[in-house]
Amino acid sequence: MTSSDPAFFAPARVPVLTAAEMRAWDEQAINAYGVPERVLMESAGRAVAATVQRLYPSGRVVAVTGSGNNGGDAVIAARTLWMWGRDVDVVHVGKSPIDATLLHGWELYTAQASTALSGAAVILDGLLGTGASGAPTGAYADAIAAMNASGCPIVALDGPSGVELTTGAMPGDAVRADVTVTFGAPKRGLLLFPGRGRAGRIVAVEIGFPRLAEDGASARLITPAWAHAVLPPVPPNAHKGTMGKVSIVAGRRGMAGAAVLAGLGALRAGAGMAALVSPAANREILQTSLPEALFIDRDVLEADFLAGSKAAVAGPGMGTDAEALEVLRVIAKESDIPLVLDADAVTLLAAHPDLRDAIGDRALVLTPHPGEMSRLLRIPIDQVTADPFAAATKAAEDFACTVLLKGTPSLVATRGRETLVSVAGHSGLATGGNGDVLSGVIGAFLARGMEPWDATGAALWFAGRAAELAGRGRGLLPTDVADALPAALLEEPARESALGLPGIVLDLPPAR
Incomplete structure (x- = not known):
């Protein structure tokens, strides 16, 4: 098996979160456990960079970024990939400028979607995050259309932009991702259609969140x-009566x-x-x-x-x-x-x-x-x-x-x-x-x-x-x-993700 041939991997307990539950977990990490928000963003961006490097190891990377934390995660991923020797362009769509403190002295090269997306080896979708709702409009809608029309592989950060991450609904157009790298745990909207059809391969990565409380999630994934x-073991002296x-x-x-x-x-x-x-x-x-x-x-x-x-x-x-x-x-x-x-x-x-x-x-x-x-x-x-x-x-x-x-x-x-x-x-x-x-x-x-x-x-x-x-x-x-x-009953569950990277808590193949 290669990294491009995923099998369903996950530990026994994988929560499935609404957008509100994800925000509460994020706030708990920052306010109750003292995990700086910037540390979470750095971890998220570097996890995306590692996934991109494993799945798409060569060629130019284009990060399409919005104004929120999702855009910041994409900037960090782009900066990390540039430090690892990749050619990187950034198409910034957000109204507010990119936070210069995310760059760590990197001289950011920004470009227009019309020119940057052509010939890219992979595109990072960092437009919209868990807080987004409603149909994307204006420059955001244009950027989504441009990404989908590019013919290039797309890696979405947390979820494909345009998909509501609680309901899976698509009020307007949405990014058609080949891979979604989601942070901490999968969101409901990545597993519900039509969102599931836009998420592609779903990789959930651990980025430093505290242990989620038992009542912190209203749903969990059935994992192998x-x-x-x-499943109860079959005793060696089993007979038809004991098996029911x-x-x-x-x-x-x-x-x-x-x-x-x-x-x-x-x-x-x-x-x-x-x-x-x-x-x-x-x-x-x-x-x-x-x-x-x-x-x-x-x-x-x-x-x-x-x-x-x-x-x-x-x-x-x-x-x-x-x-x-x-x-x-x-x-x-x-x-x-x-x-x-x-x-x-x-x-x-x-x-x-x-x-x-x-x-x-x-x-x-x-x-x-x-x-x-x-x-x-x-x-x-x-x-x-x-x-x-x-x-x-x-x-x-x-x-x-x-x-x-x-x-x-x-x-x-x-x-x-x-x-x-x-x-x-x-x-x-x-x-x-x-x-x-x-x-x-x-x-x-x-x-x-x-x-x-x-x-x-x-x-x-x-x-x-x-x-x-x-x-x-x-x-x-x-x-x-x-x-x-x-x-199926005799099969042993996968012990690790086919990506072979640390911190993977879910590796789910595209819907078929």
Whole structure:
């Protein structure tokens, strides 16, 4: 692997910050811990310079700077690269002049964007920082357009100018970065679309901030190191009982595939047993397609049909008619084992809120996509997609459970815990049936005794990583994901960034 071929690297705990949380952390470093602001800026600029030197080691560098601290960071990066022997130009867009104390005696050469950007080996975007909002205008908008039209690689400092770093929104044009070097921790807007699509490869660097308090971030990233750490080890004397039985209520007549995929996900994720609860009409295809699973006739449910199960999954392809509703009511009253409600079961819950009371205090996981979330919360879908963090948090509060809001990124919310943010996988997962596999994986992890927050977050990581390991790209099928799960579970997380530089706390490849 080379420095231009990144793998997802991060330690176990990586906070994901809003712009306000980032400003509070910055103020805490300066006011409570006595870290001079200039020291933070120097560290940020030198970290950018080191990243540029590793990824783009030769040719002329052009720093495009604004008036704020983001511009100052870019000036320091440019000055450092010049001291390391690089040819450097600066295009200053800000209304106030560059702070001469940042130059350390360097004779700054400034140029016009129209001439400086042509033929540059790399451009540094130091126009706008975390405090910026609204559409860039005037000289800033012109500079963004010029950078994007240059055809040169762009390294954004903290975030691409024009992207709002809390929401990921782009009120106007925004820089199209190849690499974003962000300081301290990634910001939400770098992981939410459309901002994610402009950030490129995201490299978060440590620049001297104090340890972030537990309540200093409302979200954290699901990292490979975290997912592997929360997964319970398999004891050498394990048997099917210790690995847990999952009952999966799925597949109405003519929809047997959903049950097969959920069962396959559960078994490939390590469940000791899987029982498929489905109409008798599906029996032949289910037992032919997945002979490793048990079959239970949904049409003649007995009172103890969940007996011996450590977790249950309900919903994939089960339908939303009166018959499916009755089955769900039976499940709700049957036992107190952890329960995952997916797909049709989420729709039934939205239409029949009394089901939540019937489920009681057992561990519950809901897995809505944005449309299902809009029905759960009775709000427009645009409101869900505009602020998915708020939607996931509200649903977790309203239904007193763990909520997986599917999307890019997917989010896991539960009361009293940080929201988990998943960036594993790629656009090939946008195929019907992958959610069924995922629900089976969550069920398997719950059957192992994992808490819902951990089980859901880990399932997102391993299913997403399996999609990458499958190597199918846009031709990815849900069965490919399930079949690659064992390899994902056996994989060792990367121990360092492919950049090979000190102080890297996140190295995330571009969105695919």
